[in-house]
Amino acid sequence: MRKVILFICVLVVTACASTGNTRGDIVFFGTDGKKQYNTSTFSAVINKEYQVASSNFPIRIIVLAAKDSKSTEFISQQNIFYTLDAEKYKYIYVKANIKNKGVGYKQGYYIEANQAKTILDGNSFKIILFDENGNMITESVKVIGRDKLKEYLTMPKASNFPAHTL
Amino acid sequence: MADLVFDRMLKTLSWPSKGLRWGAISGPYGKGSLPSGLYDVGRREVTGYTSAVDSPYRDKTGKGFFVPVYAKFETNRGKKDGRLGIHPDGNVPGTLGCIGITNANARNFHDAIRSTAPSAVLILKVI
Numbered sequence: 001m002r003k004v005i006l007f008i009c010v011l012v013v014t015a016c017a018s019t020g021n022t023r024g025d026i027v028f029f030g031t032d033g034k035k036q037y038n039t040s041t042f043s044a045v046i047n048k049e050y051q052v053a054s055s056n057f058p059i060r061i062i063v064l065a066a067k068d069s070k071s072t073e074f075i076s077q078q079n080i081f082y083t084l085d086a087e088k089y090k091y092i093y094v095k096a097n098i099k100n101k102g103v104g105y106k107q108g109y110y111i112e113a114n115q116a117k118t119i120l121d122g123n124s125f126k127i128i129l130f131d132e133n134g135n136m137i138t139e140s141v142k143v144i145g146r147d148k149l150k151e152y153l154t155m156p157k158a159s160n161f162p163a164h165t166l
Numbered sequence: 167m168a169d170l171v172f173d174r175m176l177k178t179l180s181w182p183s184k185g186l187r188w189g190a191i192s193g194p195y196g197k198g199s200l201p202s203g204l205y206d207v208g209r210r211e212v213t214g215y216t217s218a219v220d221s222p223y224r225d226k227t228g229k230g231f232f233v234p235v236y237a238k239f240e241t242n243r244g245k246k247d248g249r250l251g252i253h254p255d256g257n258v259p260g261t262l263g264c265i266g267i268t269n270a271n272a273r274n275f276h277d278a279i280r281s282t283a284p285s286a287v288l289i290l291k292v293i
Contacts, residue, residue, distance in 0.1 A: 051177075086195040091195070
């Protein structure tokens, strides 16, 4: 019996390792909370919502989480986003803050505070990138620089690459 | 009452008193669609209908324009992430939060705006 349990455990661990994506779906809201999305189906839903060919919206998702939106890391990472044209690089960014959410927190993509806490998992800052299929490209508890971010936004689908963790 | 109305769900921009309507979208890139509320139209800052504007602001004819809008409520949209406005939805489908007119030829929107007095106070309502 113990051998069977051990064998099942090995199978589960192997399956998780081979997918290269150990993060589950993240639920978030659109501007004014009018729509709810999740990371795995966002591109497909947007294709329908904007009524365009699916090939036009291979949109990547960046979740920017911080306990406090006034933290140096959060502001620094946000300023890096402003230097990378989101329309050109086809990405959206989702804010996930617990406190000091600031003016207009819900005037863009956002995550509720309780889920932000879960995403942060005890860290004060975290950035997670997902490809157009909702597969995690990378996650980091440190600010990702402009060049690296650009590389992640232009690389082929995450499923073709091993998961990156900084 | 607002002069222009942008309906995010119906994806239309209309000017009820003139009986005009255009196809229009906002988002999904960056922070997504324009927040609901009232906006002032920067009537005096409207560009010409010209091929000199950047490609994201041009319609299928190769010409375009930019009409700036300013939120009448507290927001951080349109600050560091670029100005908010109304323009033809050029290059790839979608915008960074501006209202992109999807008609192949958006000239009559530009003409309608330019037909008002430069001092006109025009209000946009986003629903």
